[in-house]
Amino acid sequence: MSKMIIMxxxxxxxxxxxxGGWGACNPDNPKNIRRRAGTYVEAAGVKLLIDTSPDIxxxxxxxxxxxxxxxxYTHGHADHLHGIDDLRDLNRLSGQPLDIYATKxxxxxxxxxFPYLVVERNHANNPMFRPSMVVNEVHEEQPFxxxxxxxxxxxxxxxxxxxxxYIINDGEIVxxxxxxxxxxxxxxxxxxxxxxxxxxxxxxxxxxTHMGLDKLLEYVNIIKPHKTIINHMAIxxxxxxxxxxxxxxxxPAYDNMVVEI
Numbered sequence: 001m002s003k004m005i006i007m008x009x010x011x012x013x014x015x016x017x018x019x020g021g022w023g024a025c026n027p028d029n030p031k032n033i034r035r036r037a038g039t040y041v042e043a044a045g046v047k048l049l050i051d052t053s054p055d056i057x058x059x060x061x062x063x064x065x066x067x068x069x070x071x072x073y074t075h076g077h078a079d080h081l082h083g084i085d086d087l088r089d090l091n092r093l094s095g096q097p098l099d100i101y102a103t104k105x106x107x108x109x110x111x112x113x114f115p116y117l118v119v120e121r122n123h124a125n126n127p128m129f130r131p132s133m134v135v136n137e138v139h140e141e142q143p144f145x146x147x148x149x150x151x152x153x154x155x156x157x158x159x160x161x162x163x164x165x166y167i168i169n170d171g172e173i174v175x176x177x178x179x180x181x182x183x184x185x186x187x188x189x190x191x192x193x194x195x196x197x198x199x200x201x202x203x204x205x206x207x208x209t210h211m212g213l214d215k216l217l218e219y220v221n222i223i224k225p226h227k228t229i230i231n232h233m234a235i236x237x238x239x240x241x242x243x244x245x246x247x248x249x250x251x252p253a254y255d256n257m258v259v260e261i
Contacts, residue, residue, distance in 0.1 A: 001260060001261065002041070002042055002043040002044075002169065002172060002173070002195075002260075002261040003041070003042040003043075003258065003259070003260050003261065004039060004040065004041050004042075004173060004196060004198075004229075004258075004259045004261070005039065005040040005041075005063055005256065005257065005258050005259075006039055006198075006229065006231060006253040006254070006255065006256070006257040006259075007035070007038045007039060007040055007055075007056075007059035007060075007062070007063060007255065007256060008034065008035035008036045008037050008038040008039075008053050008055055008059055008255055009034045009035075009037065009231055009232070009233060009252075009253035009254055009255050009257065010034025010035055010036055010037065010232070010233060010234070010255075011034075011036075011037070011079070011202045011232050011233060011234035012036065012077065012078070012079040012234075013234065013235070014034055014035055014036055014055075015032055015033060015034040015233070015234070015235050016033075016235065017234075017235050020235045021235070022235060023234070023235025023236055024235060024236050024237070024238050024241070025235055025237070025238045025239070026238055026239070026240065029238075029239055029240065030254075031239040031252075031254035031255075032238060032239050032254075033255060034233060034254075034255055035053065035055035035058070035059065035255055036053035036054055036055050036079040036080075037051060037053055037079060037080060037177075037200075037231060037232050038050070038051050038052060038053040038055065038056055038059050038080075038083070039051070039175065039198070039231075040063060040065055040068075041168060041173060041175075043149055043168055043169045043172060043173065043261075044147070044148050044149040044169055045147065045148070045149075046069050046070075046146050046147050046148070046149040047065075047067060047068045047069050048068055048069060048070055048071065048072055048146070048149075049065075049068050049070075049071045049072070050071075050072045050073075050074065050166070050175055050177075051071075051072070051073060051074055051080040051081065051177075052071060052073075052080070052081060052082075052083040052084045052086070052087060053079055053080060053082075053083050054078070054079065054082050054083045055083065056083030056084075056086045056087070057083070057086040057089075060086070060089075060090075062256055063256060066090070066093050067090065067093065067094060068090065068098070069099070069146055069147065070098070070099040070100065070101055070136075070146050071087070071098065071099075071100040071101065072100075072101050072102075072151070072166055073100060073101065073102040073106050073110070074106070074163055074164055074165065074166075074175075074177030074178070075106055075159065075161050075162060075163035075164070075177060075178060076105070076106050076109030076110070076113075076161050076162075077161060077178070080177070080178075081109070081110070081113075084100075084110070084114055084117065084131065084133070085114075085117070085131055087131050087133065088130065088131035088132075091131055091132050092128075096132075097119050097121065097123055097132035097133060097134045098131075098132065098133055098134070099133075099134050099136055099146070100133045100134065100135055100136065101136045101138050101144070101146075101151075102135065102136075102137065102138065103137065103138060103139065103140060103153060103162060103164050104137050104139075105161070105162035106161075106162060106164075107135050107137050109161075110133075110135060111135065114133075116130050117130055117131040117132065117133045118133055118134075118135055119132045119133065119134060120134070121134050138151075138153050139153065140153045140154055140155045140164055140183075140185075140186070141153070141154065141155070141185055141186075141189060149168070149169060150168075150169060150170055151166055151167070151168055151169075152166065152167040152189055153165070153166055154166070154167060154182070154183065154185070154186030154189055154190075155183035155185060155186050156176065156177060156178070156179030156181070156182055156183065156186065157179060157180060157181050157182070157183050158179055158180020158181055158209055159178050159179050159180065159209050159210075160209055163177050163178050163179050164177070165177055165179075165182070165186065167189060167190060170192065171190060171191065171192040171193075171194050172194065172195050172196070172261060173194065173195065173196045173198070173261070174190055174194040174196070174197045174198070174223070174225070175198045176197070176198060176199050176200060176219075177200060177232075178200050178202070178209075178210060178232065179200070179209075179210070179211065180206075180208075180209055180210060180211055180215075181211065181215065182219065187222065187223075190223055193223075193224055193225060193226060194223065194225040194226065195225070195226050195227065195261045196225065196226070196227055196228075196229060196259060196261060197219075197220070197223055197225035197227070197228045197229070198228075198229045198231050198253075199211075199216050199219060199220070199228060199229070199230060199231065200216075200230075200231050200232035201213060201216055201230045201231070201232060201233055201237060201242070201252075202232055202233065202234045202236075202237075203234055203236040203237065204236060204237060204241075204242070204245075205236075213242075213245060213246075216230065217246070217250070220250055225249075226249065227249050227250075227251070227259070228249065228250040228251070229251060229252075229253050229257070229259065230242060230246070230250065230251065230252045230253060231253045233252065233253070237252070239252050239254065
């Protein structure tokens with residue numbers, strides 16, 4: 001059995017945000033309290049994180065996650081990357097460097113911003129002072145494996161920095177990060193009906209660099225997953241409002257949401 005935990009379901013400011021407060025979100029609904037986006041996946045015996053938000057420490061603690069086989073990065077924005085230092089405690093527990101996976105563009109951002117944590121594979125780990133990460137560059141539309149788990153990065157378009165999604169376990173899970181649209185090449189690689197499709201919705205109406213609800217539902221109709229999870233919601237997205245605008249098999253995420261497959 002595979003499992004996914006949406007550890008953080010929010011966009012960059014979180015909900016409530018410092019500037020906007022609760023916005024359109026009902027403060028009495030705990031499902032509207034959102035940390036920044038981060039996801040945990042177990043599939044084919046492999047344990048993974050997708051992105052490391054600035055809230056990663058509390059996310060790992062809340063879900064009792066103390067070991068992963070690797071971290072998949074979708075892009076270099078701070079709300080998806082800047083919790084990377086808190087992976088040091090995973091190094092402490094394992095006594096080994098941790099493999100992280102990113103496209104060339106995102107890997108370059110990691111090396112530029114966090115040069116002190118990048119190590120070679122045979123590096124003697126000393127996590128008392130700094131994390132130890134082995135950077136593995138991956139390529140869109142080209143499969144790679146973590147143990148026996150097949151993963152295919154796919155290109156996403158329209159975001160200010162290079163962004164990609166992942167097809168996991170031959171399409172059992174399809175994870176789409178921040179974007180305006182999915183590339184045609186990426187869509188063509190989703191060849192089977194996913195058990196779980198994760199799509200981002202920052203605001204209902206969309207923005208210049210983010211899809212809105214109409215585009216999201218268009219992708220649901222094209223890809224036809226068994227279940228869709230709406231992720232990455234900002235203060236404009238009240239949980240009950242979004243749930244009321246979508247069919248039963250399309251559901252908004254909330255922090256620490258567990259989906260078993």
